[in-house]
Amino acid sequence: MAWARKCIARSSLLTKHICRLPGRQVQQCIWAREWHGFGIRHHDEMRRWLPSFTNTRWNHASGVEPAEKLNPSFIIEQLSSDNDNKVLKVTWSDGSVSRYNTSWLRMNCQCSACKQPDSGQTLVTVTDFPAQLTIHSSSHQHNSSSIAINFNEESNHQCTLPVSWLKQHSYSPADLEVKARLRDVKYLDSAIGSFRCEDVRNSEGDLFEWLDHLNTFGITILKNVPVCPESVTKVANMIGPVTETLYGHTFDVQTEDKPINVAYSSVGLGFHVDLAYYESPPGLQLLHCLQFDDMVLGGESIFLDGFCIAEEFREKFPHHFETLTRVPATFQKFHFERANPAAYIYQRPHINVNRTGQITAVTWSPPFEGPLAVPEEDVEPYYEAYREFSTQLETSNKVVSYRLQQGDCVIFNNRRIFHGRMQFQQNGGVRHLKGCYVNIDDFRSKVQYLHEKRGLGQLAKRVGNQCMF
Amino acid sequence: MAWARKCIARSSLLTKHICRLPGRQVQQCIWAREWHGFGIRHHDEMRRWLPSFTNTRWNHASGVEPAEKLNPSFIIEQLSSDNDNKVLKVTWSDGSVSRYNTSWLRMNCQCSACKQPDSGQTLVTVTDFPAQLTIHSSSHQHNSSSIAINFNEESNHQCTLPVSWLKQHSYSPADLEVKARLRDVKYLDSAIGSFRCEDVRNSEGDLFEWLDHLNTFGITILKNVPVCPESVTKVANMIGPVTETLYGHTFDVQTEDKPINVAYSSVGLGFHVDLAYYESPPGLQLLHCLQFDDMVLGGESIFLDGFCIAEEFREKFPHHFETLTRVPATFQKFHFERANPAAYIYQRPHINVNRTGQITAVTWSPPFEGPLAVPEEDVEPYYEAYREFSTQLETSNKVVSYRLQQGDCVIFNNRRIFHGRMQFQQNGGVRHLKGCYVNIDDFRSKVQYLHEKRGLGQLAKRVGNQCMF
Numbered sequence: 001m002a003w004a005r006k007c008i009a010r011s012s013l014l015t016k017h018i019c020r021l022p023g024r025q026v027q028q029c030i031w032a033r034e035w036h037g038f039g040i041r042h043h044d045e046m047r048r049w050l051p052s053f054t055n056t057r058w059n060h061a062s063g064v065e066p067a068e069k070l071n072p073s074f075i076i077e078q079l080s081s082d083n084d085n086k087v088l089k090v091t092w093s094d095g096s097v098s099r100y101n102t103s104w105l106r107m108n109c110q111c112s113a114c115k116q117p118d119s120g121q122t123l124v125t126v127t128d129f130p131a132q133l134t135i136h137s138s139s140h141q142h143n144s145s146s147i148a149i150n151f152n153e154e155s156n157h158q159c160t161l162p163v164s165w166l167k168q169h170s171y172s173p174a175d176l177e178v179k180a181r182l183r184d185v186k187y188l189d190s191a192i193g194s195f196r197c198e199d200v201r202n203s204e205g206d207l208f209e210w211l212d213h214l215n216t217f218g219i220t221i222l223k224n225v226p227v228c229p230e231s232v233t234k235v236a237n238m239i240g241p242v243t244e245t246l247y248g249h250t251f252d253v254q255t256e257d258k259p260i261n262v263a264y265s266s267v268g269l270g271f272h273v274d275l276a277y278y279e280s281p282p283g284l285q286l287l288h289c290l291q292f293d294d295m296v297l298g299g300e301s302i303f304l305d306g307f308c309i310a311e312e313f314r315e316k317f318p319h320h321f322e323t324l325t326r327v328p329a330t331f332q333k334f335h336f337e338r339a340n341p342a343a344y345i346y347q348r349p350h351i352n353v354n355r356t357g358q359i360t361a362v363t364w365s366p367p368f369e370g371p372l373a374v375p376e377e378d379v380e381p382y383y384e385a386y387r388e389f390s391t392q393l394e395t396s397n398k399v400v401s402y403r404l405q406q407g408d409c410v411i412f413n414n415r416r417i418f419h420g421r422m423q424f425q426q427n428g429g430v431r432h433l434k435g436c437y438v439n440i441d442d443f444r445s446k447v448q449y450l451h452e453k454r455g456l457g458q459l460a461k462r463v464g465n466q467c468m469f
Numbered sequence: 470m471a472w473a474r475k476c477i478a479r480s481s482l483l484t485k486h487i488c489r490l491p492g493r494q495v496q497q498c499i500w501a502r503e504w505h506g507f508g509i510r511h512h513d514e515m516r517r518w519l520p521s522f523t524n525t526r527w528n529h530a531s532g533v534e535p536a537e538k539l540n541p542s543f544i545i546e547q548l549s550s551d552n553d554n555k556v557l558k559v560t561w562s563d564g565s566v567s568r569y570n571t572s573w574l575r576m577n578c579q580c581s582a583c584k585q586p587d588s589g590q591t592l593v594t595v596t597d598f599p600a601q602l603t604i605h606s607s608s609h610q611h612n613s614s615s616i617a618i619n620f621n622e623e624s625n626h627q628c629t630l631p632v633s634w635l636k637q638h639s640y641s642p643a644d645l646e647v648k649a650r651l652r653d654v655k656y657l658d659s660a661i662g663s664f665r666c667e668d669v670r671n672s673e674g675d676l677f678e679w680l681d682h683l684n685t686f687g688i689t690i691l692k693n694v695p696v697c698p699e700s701v702t703k704v705a706n707m708i709g710p711v712t713e714t715l716y717g718h719t720f721d722v723q724t725e726d727k728p729i730n731v732a733y734s735s736v737g738l739g740f741h742v743d744l745a746y747y748e749s750p751p752g753l754q755l756l757h758c759l760q761f762d763d764m765v766l767g768g769e770s771i772f773l774d775g776f777c778i779a780e781e782f783r784e785k786f787p788h789h790f791e792t793l794t795r796v797p798a799t800f801q802k803f804h805f806e807r808a809n810p811a812a813y814i815y816q817r818p819h820i821n822v823n824r825t826g827q828i829t830a831v832t833w834s835p836p837f838e839g840p841l842a843v844p845e846e847d848v849e850p851y852y853e854a855y856r857e858f859s860t861q862l863e864t865s866n867k868v869v870s871y872r873l874q875q876g877d878c879v880i881f882n883n884r885r886i887f888h889g890r891m892q893f894q895q896n897g898g899v900r901h902l903k904g905c906y907v908n909i910d911d912f913r914s915k916v917q918y919l920h921e922k923r924g925l926g927q928l929a930k931r932v933g934n935q936c937m938f
Contacts, residue, residue, distance in 0.1 A: 086849075099845055103852035108840050121802075121836045125739070126856045127863065169840040176842065240809075241718075244710035246911065270594070278910045279934040280749030328824070328937045333590075336918065340709075343917035344910055345928075347937040355797070367590045371577050371638040373645065373938070376568055380555075383572035387595045394596065441747045441813055442715065448812035449805065459814075465748040468797045468816040469842070 074167045076140050079147065085134035088149065090166065098170035102133035105149055108169070109159040129154055180358060183462045183469065186216050187308035188417060192402055192410070194221040200238065207238065208450040214284075215447045215461045219303060219412035225288055227407050232288040232434045235409050240442030243282055245275060246333075246342050253287070253433040255426055266431075268423035271304050271393050273414050274437075276331040276365035277344040283440025283463065285414040289404035293429030300401040300422045304393060306362040307416050307464070310351055313392055320385035324350045327382045331363070332370035345370060350389070354468040361466045364393070364418055393418070404433065415440055415464030440465040543636045545609050548616065554603035557618065559635065567639035571602035574618055577638070578628040598623055649827060652931045652938065655685050656777035657886060661871055663690040666878070669707065676707065677919040683753075684916045684930050688772060688881035694757055696876050701757040701903045704878050709911030712751055714744060715802075715811050722756070722902040724895055735900075737892035740773050740862050742883050743906075745800040745834035746813035752909025752932065754883040758873035762898030769870040769891045773862060775831040776885050776933070779820055782861055789854035793819045796851045800832070801839035814839060819858070823937040830935045833862070833887055862887070873902065884909055884933030909934040 075093040082089045088100045106129050107122070109115065114124040130153040140147040140163070147166065149159040193213050199206040200222065214220045225231050232250060236242045242249055255266055275281040292299070314321040332345040352361040372382060401422065404410060412419060414437070424431065440463055448460045459469065544562040551558045557569045575598050576591070578584065583593040599622040609616040609632070616635065618628040662682050668675040669691065683689045694700050701719060705711045711718055724735055744750040761768070783790040801814040821830040841851060870891065873879060881888060883906070893900065909932055917929045928938065 087845075101845065101848040101852070104841055104848055107838075107852070122838050123836070125835050125859060126852065127859050131853070131856055169842065171842050171845065171848075173844065176844065179842070241713040244713070246709075246914070249710075278749070278908070279936065280747070330938075336922070341918045341922075343914045343921060345913075345917070345936070345938070346910070346934075348935075366594050367592070369576075369591050372573055373638065373640050373648070375642065375645065376556075376570065376640065379570040379573055379640070383570070383576070383595060384600070387600055390594060390596050439747070441815070444814075445715070445812045448814070449810045452812060453805070453810075465815075466817075467748065467814075469814070 074164055076147070076163060079138045079140055081135045081138070085136075085152075086132075088135060088138055090170075092167065096172070096174060098167070098172045098175065100166070100170075102135060102151065103131075105159055105161065106133055106151070106154075108161065109157075110146075110162060110165060111158070111160045129157070179459065179469070180356065182458045183358075183460075185218065185307060185416075185461045187398075188217050188219055188303065188305040188400060189398065190400060192219055192221050192303070192400060193217060194223050197222050197225045197235070197409070204450070208454060211239065211443075211447050211450060214411060214413070215443075215463070218305060218307075218417040219410065221402070222409040222411060224407050225409040227290055229290070229434060232286050232409060232436050235288070235411070236284075236286055236436050236438050239284065239446050240438045243437045243439045245278070245282065245437060246340060246344070250434055250436040253435060255431050266299070266424045266426060269421040270366065271302070271418035271420045272365045272367065273306070273363060273418060274365075275414075276363050276368055277333050277346045279346065280440060280465065281363070282414045282437030283443045283465065284411055284438040285419070285435060286409055286411045286438070287404070287433045287435045288409040289406055289433055291430045291432040292404055292406055293431070295427040296424055296429040296431050297427060298422045298424030299431050300403045301410060302399055302401045302420045302422060303412065304396055304399050304418045304420075305416065306364060306418045307359055307462075308398060309389075309392055309396060309418075310359055310362050313389055316392075317385070317388055320388050321351065323378075323381045323385035324389060325353050327372075327374055327378045327385075329363075329382075329386075330370035330373055331365055331368050333368055347373065350386075352466050358462075360462065360468060361415060361464045363415075364389075366390075413440075413443075413463060543633055545616070545632060548607045548609055550604045550607070554605075554621075555601075557604060557607055559639075561636065565641070565643060567636070567641045567644065569635070569639075571604060571620065572600075574628055574630065575602055575620070575623075577630065578626075579615075579631060579634065580627070580629045598626070648928065648938070649825065651927045652827075652929075654687065654776065654885075654930045656867075657686050657688055657772065657774040657869060658867065659869060661688050661690050661772070661869060661879070662686060663692050666691050666694045666704070673919075677923060680708065680912075680916050680919060683880060683882070684912075684932070687774060687776075687886040688879065690871070691878040691880060693876050694878040696759055698759070698903060701755050701878060701905050704757065704880070705753075705755055705905050705907050708753065708915050709907045712906045712908045714747070714751065714906060715809060715813070719903055719905040722900075722904060724900050735768070735893045735895060738890040739835065740771070740887035740889045741834045741836065742775070742832060742887060743834075744883075745832050745837055746802050746815045748815065749909060749934065750832070751883045751906035752912045752934065753880055753907040754888070754904060755878055755880050755907070756873070756902045756904045757878040758875055758902055760899045760901040761873055761875055762900070764896040765893055765898040765900050766896060767891045767893030768900050769872045770879060771868055771870045771889045771891060772881065773865055773868050773887045773889075774885065775833060775887045776828055776931075777867060778858075778861055778865060778887075779828055779831050782858055785861075786854070786857055789857050790820065792847075792850045792854040793858060794822050796841075796843055796847045796854075798832075798851075798855075799839035799842055800834055800837050802837055816842065819855075821935050827931070829931065829937060830884060830933045832884075833858075835859075882909075882912075882932060 076090055077093045078091040080089045080091075081087065082099065086102050088102070088105060090098045090100070092098070103126075107124065107126060109124065115122060133151045133153055136150040136152045138147060138149045145164070146160050146162050149161070151157075151159070195206065195210045195213070200210045210220060210222070222235060225235060229250075233242055273281055274285060287301070310321075326349060328347045328349050330345065330347050333342050334344070335342045348363060350363055351359060354360050372379060374382065402410065444460045444463050444465065451458060451460065545559055546562045547560040549558045549560075550556065551568065555571050557571070557574060559567045559569070561567070572595075576593065576595060578593065584591060602620040602622055605619040605621045607616060607618045614633070615629050615631050618630070620626075620628065664675070664679045664682070669679045670676075679689060679691070691704060694704060698719075702711055742750055743754060756770070779790075795818060797816045797818050799814065799816050802811050803813070804811045817832060819832055820828060823829050841848060843851065871879070913929045913932050913934065920927060920929065
């Protein structure tokens with residue numbers, strides 16, 4: 001109950017920040033720390049976690065690593081001002097330098113009136129303080145965990161920032177580069193790592209190992225998943241809620257004697273990502289093998305690391321790579337003769353990069369491409385680049401194939417690992433998979449949380465969700 | 470059953486397209502027309518739609534308007550070749566000219582071997598035909614609905630394209646501009662359009678009017694929604710499946726005497742979009758008013774059209790506008806002390822534009838902003854632009870406020886209409902809303918489908934999902 005009392009006490013701090021709605025009655029209108037939800041109903045569940053986090057309070061709010069654990073030399077050597085006192089310059093004990101603009105410092109003040117300690121949500125808005133802030137004084141007591149900054153233009157507020165937090169969020173060129181490198185993934189090569197369902201279900205350590213592997217390599221197999229229709233949802237829920245799409249909550253990939261759909265037949269399927277015509281195509285795809293009889297010939301699942309192929313492509317064909325990041329393709333699904341008619345269309349490049357050229361997403365889905373709709377001068381370059389990328393996929397020596405066994409559940413990052421299926425012959429047997437999806441951000445959140453809970457604290461590896469980090 | 474037989478017959482056409490996986494046993498590996506699902510199980514439902522679409526078969530496949538209905542003058546005046554026979558030049562009877570590159574024509578061939586007539590999925594891949602195609606001949610019989618093209622390098626295939634389809638997908642500068650204009654929306658001004666629940670539930674015409682209004686203005690009120698907890702999901706399901714988020718399937722916004730969360734208290738909430746830390750924040754937000762007692766003072770819902778504000782901002786502060794499209798903000802939610810701990814982080818600009826500068830998304834969520842992580846030279850410009858945009862919101866005369874009544878359900882585009890809430894005093898009364906979300910692409914699909922079913926056929930108005938169209 002002490003925890004609940006603390007929450008209530010904090011909420012009163014909110015009333016000091018108001019925004020006005022001119023032309024109307026003045027209203028107190030406060031940025032919410034939480035719009036709804038919070039999950040606070042589950043007190044027991046919370047108490048279970050709380051003790052282990054007591055000593056890393058700031059970490060929860062900021063969402064990055066507890067730096068002290070990673071690097072005990074995060075100690076301030078010197079504080080000074082630069083650029084007419086509009087920049088705080090911090091010299092660290094290892095000789096590195098970070099520079100922080102005054103607006104940035106003020107917006108990120110971590111005092112409890114400006115930032116909610118538990119959730120890390122910002123309570124201060126930019127219009128709450130003067131536009132031009134200059135440093136009056138900055139101080140850092142030896143062995144203190146925080147620095148304090150006073151601004152000339154805001155005498156009634158002292159800006160407080162934990163030293164470790166400051167280092168972790170340094171945006172010096174060197175620190176931005178380190179953060180970018182932390183996101184590098186290992187490419188899928190010859191083998192798919194496998195884990196046992198009972199292990200990850202019973203041990204949070206194993207759960208973390210499994211999801212970290214999935215995040216790093218983009219794919220894992222979970223063995224011994226109970227052979228029943230509900231299992232795939234249960235596996236998904238160890239990560240996040242199932243994402244319902246136009247294909248429903250779960251779906252069946254099942255061969256029929258008289259197929260009315262190619263997916264229910266035995267033909268092969270080329271490499272693709274699913275649902276490329278959504279703004280956020282599914283992050284994780286789960287396929288649980290309910291039956292795959294021995295007499296069925298072929299039917300192996302095939303995978304190819306789209307990030308790896310794209311990097312190779314950039315190396316070999318820089319000009320084509322640039323074209324595929326620039327000219328938007330059309331992805332669409334128009335199909336009216338179904339229970340819930342579909343009319344999806346989305347225009348995006350095959351490859352997205354961030355401001356420093358790092359790949360943030362790859363999208364490849366030939367059967368769902370609509371007519372290119374770009375100026376004429378982009379058309380031929382697009383098809384030339386497209387043809388070459390397509391050839392790279394078809395001739396890659398990095399294809400990994402795997403024949404699912406009954407009870408296997410393959411889980412892969414649909415945004416990164418292109419998937420397909422070999423043709424097969426039934427020979428009187430059955431191949432039946434049950435699948436579902438999990439949102440990419442829910443997956444990333446789970447991995448990030450487990451990282452931080454275990455004190456590893458790196459940013460989750462890139463997942464292909466176009467996030468510019 | 471004739472329909473089912475036709476489907477089965479078509480599937481055999483697939484076997485002519487194969488891709489090979491070198492270094493392995495050669496396998497037939499065919500781009501799927503459908504990976505799974507299809508909804509074909511619901512034959513009765515399909516038959517209900519089929520008759521009305523019989524004469525617009527191509528339309529379903531391509532996903533655009535049946536042009537003949539819109540413009541009877543879509544008649545070809547002349548066919549010729551240009552650019553060493555690598556471009557087909559079509560002169561239309563109204564004097565306009567469209568130019569089509571040979572690769573584009575070949576990739577978009579609509580013969581039943583290259584494009585599945587029902588779903589419009591592409592069966593041909595770019596590596597199935599030569600890289601350099603030149604036109605051998607092109608023909609168009611008077612009054613025929615299609616043109617035929619033969620290429621010098623591919624003697625065994627005749628490329629077939631319906632005339633109306635060709636016109637609809639013209640990528641001439643003038644036609645690209647017309648398509649862009651079709652996407653313009655009307656800005657939310659003083660009033661929120663309302664509809665009656667019983668009407669939209671019982672009449673597809675009313676359903677269309679409602680969703681078209683929602684798509685055009687970004688917000689509607691549905692009146693007389695039965696006051697029970699299940700209603701909001703039922704309303705959502707008239708549009709698409711509910712999107713489950715970290716807040717669950719549905720959520721309650723309810724005042725409590727001793728609130729442990731600001732959302733359950735009576736303070737105001739500033740303008741924001743929900744869940745900005747997801748790659749695809751919720752498209753539609755539904756808030757159904759289960760109780761709002763007369764004695765409660767205040768508590769009006771407030772709305773502001775983010776697209777409108779952003780366009781005004783571009784007009785007034787072009788330099789700041791550019792900054793907000795270029796420098797990525799950080800959105801995050803880190804909150805571990807909850808049943809399902811959250812560690813979401815996403816870096817994106819506040820405003821996204823496409824290649825021609827049209828706004829494709831706006832994202833604004835001050836309480837969920839994390840530390841800016843960009844090079845130093847971008848920091849001050851970012852805060853200057855941010856400050857000005859924030860001021861524009863706070864001083865806008867376009868704020869619309871509405872006091873929900875019991876049974877009202879407000880539905881708004883969370884990607885476009887910023888929302889908030891006035892502070893209120895309970896006075897012993899209760900204010901209780903129940904909410905849920907629908908994915909932005911599912912919403913757009915529904916609107917697009919109803920447009921086409923009614924023969925209106927324009928591209929759905931922009932919805933803020935970053936689609937570059």
